Amino acid sequence: MPNVLSSDSARPVEARMVEIVFPDHTNHLxxxxxxxxxxxxxxxxxxxxxxxxxxxxxxxxxxxxDFHVAVPQGALVELLARITATGRSSMQVEVEMHTEDLLTGDHRLATRGGFTMVALDSHGQPTPIRPLDDPAPAPGP
Incomplete structure (x- = not known):
């Protein structure tokens, strides 16, 4: 299993969250x-x-x-977000969304995508972050 915490253990490189698909989350299908x-x-x-x-x-x-499979009402979705690279102030994040049928346990990749997130200082300007492969703490505020 990959290391999900950085060396100082206060900077996770993965996050998970779970949601359930209720009727107000669905389309006409x-x-x-x-x-x-x-x-x-x-x-x-x-x-x-x-x-x-x-x-x-x-x-x-x-x-x-990329949308791989439709997710029906009543299904659970589990999202896994993973930082895959960093720039000076940016982070590349890959997110996978898996669907799970609560009654059968069937588990499938539903959607995958990439996001670029940028760290900001107190003035709303991009600010440096620690590189992904650098165990040192991030610069102070």
Whole structure:
């Protein structure tokens, strides 16, 4: 299993969250509305980036969102967000959303996408973060 915590154990590089698909999350076909899936994926990316940077973060870009299978009403969705690379102030986050049928246990990849998150200082400007392969603490405020 990959190391999900950085060396100082206060900067996770993975985050998970679980949601259930209720009727107000679905489209006219009774499956998860794509916009809701994107919102949950962006939220997962925000959580892992915020925890890693220990700064305010914003979404700069979403890219290549692939929808693999429809997610029916009543299904669980589990999101896994993982920081895959860092720049000076940015983080590349891959998010996978898996669907699970509560009655059968069937578990499948539903959606996968990438997000670029940017750390901001107290003035709303991009601010440096620790590189992914650097165990030293991030720069102070």
């Amino acid at each position: 009774g499956t998860l509305f794509g916009g809701q899936a994107l919102a949950w994926m962006d939220k997962a990316a925000f959580i892992v980036a915020s925890r890693y940077a220990r700064r305010t973060v914003v979404t700069a870009r979403s890219e290549r969102i």
